[in-house]
Amino acid sequence: VIDPPQGDERYWNKPTQTAPREVLDALHLQRLRRIVGWAYENSPLHRRIYDEAGVKPADIRTWDDFHHRLPFTDKPDYLRDQDEHPSGFGGTALGPERWQQYFHTTGTTGRFLNETFTEFEMQKAGAQYCYALWDYGVRRGDSMYFCFNWGSWIGLWSFYWGARNFGLRIISGGGCSTQERIEHILKHRPTIVTATPTYLLHLAEVAAANGIDLREAGVGMVAGGGEAGLSITATRARVSKAWNVGNHIMDAYGVGEAIFVGQSCREWGGGVHVIEDNFHSYVVDPGSGEPGADGAVGEHVLTSYSRFSQPFIKYRTHDLVRMDRHPDHGCGWTFSHLPGVVLGRADYMVTIRGVNVYPTAVENLLGEVVGLSNHYELHITREAGFDRMLVRVEADAASTRSAEDLGTELTVLLRKSIGVRLETEVLGAGALPRYELKSKRVFDHRSAEERPRVTLGQGGVR
Amino acid sequence: VIDNVTTSLDPQLDRLVALRATLRAEQQRAATPAVARALETADYYLLIGLSYLGYVDHLFPEQALAFE
Numbered sequence: 001v002i003d004p005p006q007g008d009e010r011y012w013n014k015p016t017q018t019a020p021r022e023v024l025d026a027l028h029l030q031r032l033r034r035i036v037g038w039a040y041e042n043s044p045l046h047r048r049i050y051d052e053a054g055v056k057p058a059d060i061r062t063w064d065d066f067h068h069r070l071p072f073t074d075k076p077d078y079l080r081d082q083d084e085h086p087s088g089f090g091g092t093a094l095g096p097e098r099w100q101q102y103f104h105t106t107g108t109t110g111r112f113l114n115e116t117f118t119e120f121e122m123q124k125a126g127a128q129y130c131y132a133l134w135d136y137g138v139r140r141g142d143s144m145y146f147c148f149n150w151g152s153w154i155g156l157w158s159f160y161w162g163a164r165n166f167g168l169r170i171i172s173g174g175g176c177s178t179q180e181r182i183e184h185i186l187k188h189r190p191t192i193v194t195a196t197p198t199y200l201l202h203l204a205e206v207a208a209a210n211g212i213d214l215r216e217a218g219v220g221m222v223a224g225g226g227e228a229g230l231s232i233t234a235t236r237a238r239v240s241k242a243w244n245v246g247n248h249i250m251d252a253y254g255v256g257e258a259i260f261v262g263q264s265c266r267e268w269g270g271g272v273h274v275i276e277d278n279f280h281s282y283v284v285d286p287g288s289g290e291p292g293a294d295g296a297v298g299e300h301v302l303t304s305y306s307r308f309s310q311p312f313i314k315y316r317t318h319d320l321v322r323m324d325r326h327p328d329h330g331c332g333w334t335f336s337h338l339p340g341v342v343l344g345r346a347d348y349m350v351t352i353r354g355v356n357v358y359p360t361a362v363e364n365l366l367g368e369v370v371g372l373s374n375h376y377e378l379h380i381t382r383e384a385g386f387d388r389m390l391v392r393v394e395a396d397a398a399s400t401r402s403a404e405d406l407g408t409e410l411t412v413l414l415r416k417s418i419g420v421r422l423e424t425e426v427l428g429a430g431a432l433p434r435y436e437l438k439s440k441r442v443f444d445h446r447s448a449e450e451r452p453r454v455t456l457g458q459g460g461v462r
Numbered sequence: 463v464i465d466n467v468t469t470s471l472d473p474q475l476d477r478l479v480a481l482r483a484t485l486r487a488e489q490q491r492a493a494t495p496a497v498a499r500a501l502e503t504a505d506y507y508l509l510i511g512l513s514y515l516g517y518v519d520h521l522f523p524e525q526a527l528a529f530e
Contacts (some may be wrong), residue, residue, distance in 0.1 A: 121522070
């Protein structure tokens with residue numbers, strides 16, 4: 001049982017975690033000026049980008065300067081630089097003598113971006129996980145079980161650094177089969193099990209198939225990220241039920257290269273808070289590149305204060321998010337909140353008869369159809385000048401409903417909730433692939449010319 | 463030399479900045495590589511503590527040295 005701390009005891013770092021917005025913004029502006037200066041002095045890529053834009057670090061004095069004079073950076077900038085650089089790493093600002101660990105992105109956008117981290121960056125990146133762990137009531141002596149194989153994806157590695165930083169007892173599930181991990185969990189009875197939402201459900205599914213009820217495993221909390229699921233009401237409810245953890249579900253949103261992390265608070269306001277001690281983040285209009293209004297959906301642009309060997313400044317994530325800069329759902333955190341976390345990808349934006357269709361909205365609705373599993377794929381095509389989306393789902397193993405019946409209900413529900421008709425296809429139980437790490441949900445079959453081009457107003461620079 | 467602390471959210475910040483100056487001085491005159499390395503690691507953690515309290519003059523431990 002995890003006892004939730006009361007009053008100020010719930011805050012990992014109250015001075016900033018509950019600071020007024022104007023104090024946080026003042027800190028951000030100073031830190032942004034520092035990191036821009038560092039990058040300009042030490043990263044040839046950043047110096048080139050800033051010189052081409054005709055801006056020097058000393059020019060960044062106000063928010064208007066930051067928003068309008070400083071150029072955006074994007075993954076292709078780093079990919080080009082890594083191609084040209086003998087080290088194979090792009091945008092670096094410290095030499096290899098300071099690098100301690102390498103990673104690369106998952107390649108979901110086509111190519112790997114190589115990432116390098118110093119010892120301090122790893123320590124600091126781990127520190128950012130502690131805010132939520134502390135808030136939920138996790139304390140020294142608790143334990144965390146990791147369901148991953150310690151590969152080259154940083155996501156759960158950084159979670160591991162966080163667990164070390166926090167002082168948790170760590171139990172590795174690396175190199176194990178799903179069945180072996182279930183046995184570990186039953187044997188060690190960890191306080192927390194950490195995995196992607198899909199894999200958390202897969203563990204429960206495999207356990208049930210073998211006559212094991214993970215609700216009896218004594219796990220007090222589950223945590224994860226890499227997918228939107230833990231901030232999607234329907235998926236969250238499935239996870240909660242499968243593990244019997246109530247509201248003790250911690251979501252973490254990251255952007256691997258920038259080691260960006262947002263975390264859910266104990267109240268769970270529907271998404272995650274930006275850990276503003278380590279990042280500046282804001283939302284821009286995908287068309288103009290102008291800062292979005294509070295609560296507007298736009299592309300998420302971030303700057304990391306945890307990345308010095310490879311700075312990421314005003315970096316385009318291509319994630320579509322809604323940002324609430326004045327959250328008020330009872331937790332007391334003043335860090336910005338992203339309800340629903342990643343609503344979709346700017347690159348995958350699908351507009352059907354004028355309606356933007358977000359993958360997360362579709363996932364949320366799947367949970368309302370009794371008899372469907374949580375696994376799905378969205379296939380985007382363009383025919384006769386119009387975007388189309390096929391929602392491919394699978395029946396739950398325990399369901400006795402016909403595919404036709406399930407498909408009809410889903411089609412009607414999607415039409416009623418989203419406002420447009422999406423095509424649906426219902427497969428048999430277990431037909432869709434299971435992923436240990438990030439699940440691939442969206443398959444965009446449109447050509448490069450047919451996909452939306454998100455230019456942020458041609459770079460957003462005046 | 464660490465100076466020009468620009469934002470102070472808690473009075474402990476000033477004390478930790480002074481502690482860091484002492485720590486780094488000891489690191490410079492460490493008796494052995496083992497002690498130097500241990501103090502370097504301590505500096506990493508101390509700077510994380512400083513950053514929690516709103517310290518912005520250095521964003522990471524090596525910054526001052528790199529600019530020098």
